[in-house]
Amino acid sequence: MDAIDRKILAILQREGRISATDLAERVGLSLSPCHRRLRALEEAGVITDYRASVEPSKLGLGFAAIVYATLREGSRENVLAFEKALLGVPEIVQAQRLFGEPDYMLHVVSKDLATFQRLYDDSLLALPHVMRLNSTLVMKSVIPSRPFPI
Incomplete structure (x- = not known):
């Protein structure tokens, strides 16, 4: 896991509904490499799920x-x-x-x-x-x- 992966995770923790396009832009990647990193983080079990925070x-x-x-x-x-x-x-x-x-x-x-x-x-x-x-x-x-x- 490198600095870009950590940045992806930090952003997703705060903004789980961010689009992949916006996420890629914020971490300085094109869409395809950003998708590959997301998939790798999911497959490695680093990202375990996506959910809404509810009051x-x-x-x-x-x-x-x-x-x-x-x-x-x-x-x-x-x-x-x-x-x-x-x-x-x-x-x-x-x-x-x-x-x-x-x-x-x-x-x-x-x-x-x-x-x-x-x-x-x-x-x-x-x-x-x-x-x-x-x-x-x-x-x-x-x-x-x-x-x-x-």
Whole structure:
């Protein structure tokens, strides 16, 4: 990856809808080499997807919580079963496995506190191999999402 690839990535992180023509012009390439670089970045797994950033409150998802999960036993089978089950809970918008305790940090969105409580009781507590859940409520997003420093 060279400086031009990094410039392409920096621009795409900020302006995902930029046309290939405008992108090529901004990085100083003609259209064809710019397309080749984009394709190579996608095939190498550097660019994993393209999506719109959405304001959750505009979708009725005005409540957010961070839920910390500790598994009873960290065996390979338990970890795989837990991680597979996470995929079935759409309100979990990000999940990270951690070193030490707790084992996971789950970013959860919902309509409101009552909806979160039902989700917690019905779905999160039912996740396989959970020993303990601790949650903290999000007061506000200070940096909801930003580009990686390239």
